[in-house]
Amino acid sequence: MDSATPEQLSSLTSQGSGPAIYFDGVSSRRRTVVLHLSERLEIGEDGQALAAWDYSDIRRVDGPAGVLRLSSLTAPALARLEVRDAALAAQLVSRCASIDDHMIGRRGVAAIVGWSLAAAASIVAVVLFGLPLIADRLTPLVPEAFERRLGEVADAQVKTMFDAKVCDNAAGQKAFVKLVTAIRESAGLDTSVQSGVLSSPIPNAFALPGGKVYLFNGLLAKAENPDEVAGVLAHELGHLKHRDSMRGLIHNGGTSFLVGLLFGDITGSSALIFGSRTLVTSSHSREAETNADSFAIDVMHRLGRPAKPTGELLLRVTGKEGKGLSIISTHPLSEDRLTRMSRQDPPASGPPLLTSEEWKALKSICSAKI
Template sequence: MTGTITDSDAPGTPKSPSGGSAIYFDGKSNQRRAVTLHFADRLEIRDGETSLAAWAYADIRRADGPSGMLRLSALTAPALARLEIRDAAVAADLVSRCATLDENTPGRRGVAAIVGWSLAATVSIIAVVLFGVPLAADRLAPLVPEAFERRLGEAAESQVKTIFDAKVCDNAAGQKAFVKLMTAIRESAGMDTSVQSSVLSSSVPNAFALPGGRVYMFNGLLAKAENADEIAGVLAHELGHHKHRDNMRGLIRDGGTAFLVGLLFGDITGSSALIFASKTLVTSSHSREAEQDADGFSIDVMHRLGRPTKPMGELLVRVTGKGGKGLSIISSHPMSEDRLARMTREDRPASKPPLLTSEEWRALKSICDSDGKI
């Protein structure tokens, strides 16, 4: 028996457009609809016999979606309209018809754009760190009230003693000699009695100034010194940092830098800024220009005291070795031998008596010994 040929099977009759099932959100409500897709001259989205939307293939764009799902939107559809296809064959068929599927996708950026903007942001932050922050520090440091700076110094003092496990050396004879030396330097530098200074018991060969006029020297540096002129030059150098407010400037610079770096790496709490700020207060690491200015201040003070400037440079080289580095005054950007060369050039023969007698110098050297012996 021969079969009956229907109209749809007749030769030359066009086949129905291909398609498949999907989930549709019209962008106007949160209703989730199971729909049928028909691939004709446009993508037709139907609910039974009802046409819900028709998207031109050129307008269809890929939207972000989970793995295993093709999520689409359309330029001419409402902004929140979405089509979700989980059938891999249907998705592949539709993708083959959409030549501009990943072009100028609304609401998302290509990898290249994201990388480009990220690089631009990074370069901007680096530029601010290198140029903007130092400039701001130079402008802001002189505006910080001295009372606030003194409170910073008080807070940093306890950190110093904790970090280095140091206590103030108070041997009576040594303390008397230190006060005499520091008073002579302070008066020659034109500073009042608000400047506070102490020797701390630590083997680290270091000296530094904290905000608010607090100058400290570790016994480790004193132990390496051979005469009072060496120590006087170092203390005058630290007073120079105080005079120029380099510590406040460095705190603003390093704290601001740390905050920006924290933003770059996602530290929005600013914890890295606090760490950098503490480091600045304790180590007193300054710029090359600041160190050169402090050296110049020390040289001027030693000239007014009628004492040579070369001994300070000799102490730096003795502590670090040629080309070596240490902390604070020792770790400054100018190399120790360069600084020795400058202090040698500007050295003058002693025109006034020694700052300390031989007995006072021995007492100062033993300031951290409870029995007063070296």
């Protein structure tokens, strides 16, 4: 059949038959066969039938240009049929309605691209909307005992990460307790709130889950009066009141934290996520920061003290660029916060939160005991 003339091939094709190459899938033998297109595709060699394929079972297989390569669902897995005659190939394709069912054609590629884009959009939607919603719904359900335990783990990590110790100069500690107590009572929080000053030069302050608030000595050193420090502490108490640390942990920790929450693992990956993201980068959302600012302004006004000094401290630490203080990074600019706190400030009507001597003692809280 390899020596058939073009006239012979044309005659065969016009009759619904023609030459092809066949591999039976059992041996490696290459057979030159004749195809006959009747109710089924009949494959013959030297007048003997080798196989018959139902058109509904025939599928296209990848092949070189100019070759129609086929397989059959009911034939051996490696069985292949190669048709090089374009006219015969066209007739055969027209009879096989499902020939491209498993092939990725243009529609298939378009579908894959479409589903990929949809999957990417879903991921973005989950990150932007799903996780915050989940965090908002789950936070009130987290037991306070669990949150306190998590805070204890995070507490140890913070002190290790910043190589910081709790400052305990007696006079300074007494003044700090007086300041925190006034703010806590004005904020409507109970005595379970724990606070302290850590010996670190970093100008920062933060709240941990379970009711812990820390002020770094680096921020205290830059403060010029008790009202500045009081406003920062009130801001952090606002985060405690709203349980923003827990909400941010669930949001930023995502799946890792949720798994830890289910299995009670807060000493491994979940605590690490909390320490590295929520504490170091202060990943509170812009909304959470704004709400904490509102809380601090309200607390300071209930005490009869101005909120403006807090804004002045934040701007002094960060500068106009808004850099250097983690409680502000990625959140409202210091200039904007100062403007807001100044605009909402009534005249001071309450007594000073600390005397001049108490303020001096607080500024020296991290110095050696006398």
